[in-house]
Every structure is written in structure tokens, then in C-alpha cells.
Amino acid sequence: xxxxxxxxxxxxxxxxxxxxxxxxxxxxxxxxxxxxxxxxxxxxxxxxxxxxxxxxxxxxxxxxxxxxxxxxxxxxxxxxxxxxxxxxxxxxxxxxxxxxxxxxxxxxxxxxxxxxxxxxxxxxxxxxxxxxxxxxxxxxxxxxxxxxxxxxxxxxxxxxxxxxxxxxxxxxxxxxxxxxxxxxxxxxxxxxxxxxxxxxxxxxxxxxxxxxxxxxxxxxxxxxxxxxxxxxxxxxxxxxxxxxxxxxxxxxxxxxxxxxxxxxxxxxxxxxxxxxxxxxxxxxxxxxxxxxxxxxxxxxxxxxxxxxxxxxxxxxxxxxxxxxxxxxxxxxxxxxxxxxxxxxxxxxxxxxxxxxxxxxxxxxxxxxxxxxxxxxxxxxxxxxxxxxxxxxxxxxxxxxxxxxxxxxxxxxxxxxxxxxxxxxxxxxxxxxxxxxxxxxxxxxxxxxxxxxxxxxxxxxxxxxxxxxxxxxxxxxxxxxxxxxxxxxxxxxxxxxxxxxxxxxxxxxxxxxxxxxx
Numbered sequence: 001x002x003x004x005x006x007x008x009x010x011x012x013x014x015x016x017x018x019x020x021x022x023x024x025x026x027x028x029x030x031x032x033x034x035x036x037x038x039x040x041x042x043x044x045x046x047x048x049x050x051x052x053x054x055x056x057x058x059x060x061x062x063x064x065x066x067x068x069x070x071x072x073x074x075x076x077x078x079x080x081x082x083x084x085x086x087x088x089x090x091x092x093x094x095x096x097x098x099x100x101x102x103x104x105x106x107x108x109x110x111x112x113x114x115x116x117x118x119x120x121x122x123x124x125x126x127x128x129x130x131x132x133x134x135x136x137x138x139x140x141x142x143x144x145x146x147x148x149x150x151x152x153x154x155x156x157x158x159x160x161x162x163x164x165x166x167x168x169x170x171x172x173x174x175x176x177x178x179x180x181x182x183x184x185x186x187x188x189x190x191x192x193x194x195x196x197x198x199x200x201x202x203x204x205x206x207x208x209x210x211x212x213x214x215x216x217x218x219x220x221x222x223x224x225x226x227x228x229x230x231x232x233x234x235x236x237x238x239x240x241x242x243x244x245x246x247x248x249x250x251x252x253x254x255x256x257x258x259x260x261x262x263x264x265x266x267x268x269x270x271x272x273x274x275x276x277x278x279x280x281x282x283x284x285x286x287x288x289x290x291x292x293x294x295x296x297x298x299x300x301x302x303x304x305x306x307x308x309x310x311x312x313x314x315x316x317x318x319x320x321x322x323x324x325x326x327x328x329x330x331x332x333x334x335x336x337x338x339x340x341x342x343x344x345x346x347x348x349x350x351x352x353x354x355x356x357x358x359x360x361x362x363x364x365x366x367x368x369x370x371x372x373x374x375x376x377x378x379x380x381x382x383x384x385x386x387x388x389x390x391x392x393x394x395x396x397x398x399x400x401x402x403x404x405x406x407x408x409x410x411x412x413x414x415x416x417x418x419x420x421x422x423x424x425x426x427x428x429x430x431x432x433x434x435x436x437x438x439x440x441x442x443x444x445x446x447x448x449x450x451x452x453x454x455x456x457x458x459x460x461x462x463x464x465x466x467x468x469x470x471x472x473x474x475x476x477x478x479x480x481x482x483x484x485x486x487x488x489x490x491x492x493x494x495x496x497x498x499x500x501x502x503x504x505x506x507x508x509x510x511x512x513x514x515x516x517x
Contacts, residue, residue, distance in 0.1 A: 191484060
């Protein structure tokens with residue numbers, strides 16, 4: 001194969017990459033057709049040059065072997081751009097080379113070749129930060145310019161799942177892990193045509209790794225269950241999470257863990273994960289490790305007064321990881337404080353404790369104590385992310401704390417919704433990724449508020465956000481060609497409208513969702 005012919009093939013690939021997103025609703029993406037054509041043209045040359053290389057080496061003709069090797073490498077780059085990028089360029093942190101070579105990955109990128117190239121650059125940047133100095137501002141801006149650039153030619157949609165994941169990886173590179181988690185999790189919700197398989201796999205693996213790092217084993221099951229693809233690595237992670245979190249442990253045997261480790265890629269990297277799963281008990285009988293730890297850590301003196309009992313439970317609850325707290329924990333603590341605050345001798349006990357500790361401000365006594373406890377309960381409810389919509393049987397103190405937290409969250413939700421609506425009406429554009437993050441932030445506030453209330457409060461919150469978010473989604477879909485983002489917003493609004501039984505909103509969002517992407 002002559003160098004001129006090879007250069008011509010590469011030029012054709014680069015020229016056709018601009019049209020790789022066209023007609024995404026077709027049964028066969030244009031990028032897949034291009035990939036097949038390239039293989040039919042370049043594949044035979046690759047095989048012939050590889051055979052010639054082997055023959056030259058066998059005959060000892062080193063000069064001919066070097067020439068053949070050059071052709072093999074050149075055609076190999078055209079035929080295997082993603083394996084080279086994934087195995088070499090991304091681990092080495094080669095941001096610009098990863099972006100450039102991924103532009104040739106027609107089969108992997110398919111409907112979102114431009115976005116997958118940006119994802120590869122961000123992924124390489126993240127690995128670069130792990131291996132050495134983090135990305136500088138100039139290189140981050142370089143990636144963002146390619147993410148936000150308008151595609152050439154007509155496209156059905158612009159920003160897809162790959163660009164969302166790329167932005168999440170950039171946020172992680174900048175140390176903003178909360179934004180990274182929110183963005184990568186949201187990429188799993190976009191419509192299937194707008195996210196390549198590699199996009200979903202990258203997002204799911206990062207979310208799983210981050211959850212394992214935090215020790216949030218119960219969250220792993222939700223992540224893997226939400227992921228719309230099933231890989232051998234993800235199945236292994238799910239089994240380990242089930243063992244460690246002691247959920248369905250009777251179904252995950254040691255042999256199953258070893259088998260899933262054996263067939264999954266990255267066995268060396270996953271070995272420590274499997275050992276962590278094997279260290280967990282494989283029986284659902286008896287108390288769980290969490291229950292045993294809780295029983296062992298709370299030692300209430302026999303015959304203790306209500307204040308001592310409440311203080312002991314309070315200290316143990318504050319020392320527990322927030323994501324391990326459940327409703328029973330906070331209910332037991334709140335009821336203990338209800339009994340302590342109802343004790344007629346409480347004021348005398350507080351005065352005696354204050355004198356013993358050398359404190360002088362005890363005049364506000366029980367009232368001050370109740371306010372401090374309520375503030376702690378507010379923080380615990382918020383940190384644990386519990387759904388406490390029905391608290392009539394959980395004690396008066398916890399019920400008041402939940403109502404106060406709900407009021408605060410609902411006020412913040414109304415403020416955010418009121419700020420969004422006039423901006424949309426005035427058509428003041430933000431970059432597409434910022435519009436998506438605006439939606440995610442408002443949705444997060446919404447879920448935090450409705451998680452503490454019943455269906456009536458959810459209906460009230462939905463009426464607050466439905467209008468502004470629907471207007472934003474329609475604007476993105478109709479006028480800005482951001483149909484991937486608009487469609488995902490319509491889907492979420494439809495699900496919420498069904499939950500709150502808003503028939504008019506259901507009909508509206510069903511029509512919007514049927515527009516597709």
C-alpha cells in the first residue's frame with residue numbers, strides 16, 4: 001500500500017467524520033457504514049502487509065520488514081483506533097492524541113463520534129492527573145471548546161451522553177466530585193441513540209469505583225441496576241456489593257465470585273475487590289454486621305435516666321456514617337429525646353450537669369436543649385437522605401424537625417424555579433451543558449424536598465417545577481437542537497406527572513416524549 005493511498009484513506013475518514021451524526025434515527029448509523037467500508041478497503045491491505053512482514057522477518061530481510069512494519073502500523077491505526085486509544089493513549093494521559101485518534105473510531109462512536117472523542121480526551125486528562133500533574137486550565141479549555149463547538153452540517157441533536165460524561169470527568173479532574181457524580185449518573189438517563197456503549201460503560205465504572213471508595217456498597221446495586229448495559233465487570237461488582245452490603249448474600253457463593261472474577265477483564269485490578277467480597281459473611285441468618293456493630297457500640301447503663309439514654313443514643317448516631325442510618329435509627333433517637341424532654345426532672349438534671357461541667361449558661365435549660373437536638377436531627381435527616389413522609393408515629397420532635405427541613409427545602413425550590421422561568425422566557429442562553437446542570441440542580445432540590453413529604457406535598461412541589469422545566473426542555477428541543485437533553489427532561493417530567501397523578505401534565509409530556517430525539 002503506497003503512502004499516497006494511505007493518506008487518501010485517512011483524508012476520506014476525516015472528511016466523512018463531520019457527517020457521522022447525520023440521520024441518527026436510521027436503522028444503521030452512517031458511522032457504522034463508514035467503518036465497514038474502511039474495513040473492506042484497508043483490511044485486505046493490512047492482512048497483506050502483515051503477511052509480508054512475517055515473511056520478511058522469516059527470510060531475515062530486515063529492511064523490507066521495517067518498511068512492512070510501517071505500513072502495518074499505519075493501517076492498524078486506521079482499523080483499530082479505539083483499542084489503541086483505550087489501551088495506550090488514555091492510560092498515558094495523551095489528551096490531544098486520544099481525541100484525534102478517536103475521531104477515526106467510527107464503529108465505537110457511531111451516532112456520537114464527536115462526543116466520544118471529547119470523552120476520550122477527558123478520560124486521558126483524568127488518567128494524566130492520576131499519574132502526574134493534573135490538567136492545566138489551557139488544556140481544560142481546549143477540551144471544552146471541542147465539546148461546545150457546533151457540529152458541521154445538519155444534526156438531529158448536539159450534546160449527547162458522551163459530552164455529559166466528559167464534563168463529569170473534567171469536574172473530577174478539578175476536584176468537584178459532587179458535580180462529577182451528578183453528571184455521570186445523569187448520563188445513564190439519556191435516550192439510547194444519544195449515548196454510545198463506551199459512554200455508559202465509562203460512566204458506570206467511574207460511579208462504581210467512586211462508591212466503593214466511599215464505602216457506599218448498597219449504592220452499587222442501584223448503579224449497576226440502573227446501567228442499561230450488562231458487562232462481565234459490572235456483574236462482578238454487583239456480586240461483591242451484594243456480599244459486602246449483606247443483601248441477598250445467600251445467592252452469592254464464593255465459587256460464583258471467583259468465576260465472575262475469572263471471566264471479567266482486569267483480573268489483577270479486580271483481585272482486591274474479590275477478596276473484599278470473600279471477607280464478607282455468606283449467610284443471611286442472624287444479625288447483620290451493621291446490627292452487631294450497633295448493638296456493641298451502644299452501651300446504655302442499666303437503670304439510666306431518660307436524659308442519659310438519649311445522650312448515649314445521640315452520640316452513637318452522630319458517630320455512624322450518614323448513609324448507613326435508616327428510619328429506625330432516627331425514630332429511636334427521637335423517641336428517646338421525647339421521653340427525656342418530657343421528664344419533669346429534666347431542668348434539675350441539666351442544672352446538675354452544668355454545674356458538674358463548670359458551665360454557667362443553663363437558664364434556657366430544656367428549651368435550648370430541644371432546639372439543639374432538633375438542629376442535629378435536621379442535619380441527620382438531610383445527610384442520610386431518608387424518605388420520612390409519614391412521621392406521625394416517629395415522635396413529636398422528629399416530626400417537627402422534618403417539617404422544618406421540608407419547609408426550608410421547598411422555599412429553596414421555589415426560589416430556584418422562579419429564577420429559571422424569566423431567563424427562559426427572555427431566551428438568555430447558557431451553554432448546553434450548563435442548561436443540563438441547571439436542570440440537575442433543580443431536580444436534586446425537588447427530590448430532597450419531596451423525599452420528606454407525602455403525596456400532597458409532592459404534588460405541590462411538582463406544580464412549582466413543572467412549568468419552568470417544561471419551558472426549558474421545549475426551548476432546548478425546538479429552537480436549539482438539544483434534543484437529547486430536552487427529551488431526557490420530558491421523560492423525567494412524565495414520570496413525575498404519573499406519580500402525582502396530574503392528568504393534564506401526563507398528556508402534555510406524553511406528546512413531548514413521542515417526539516423522540
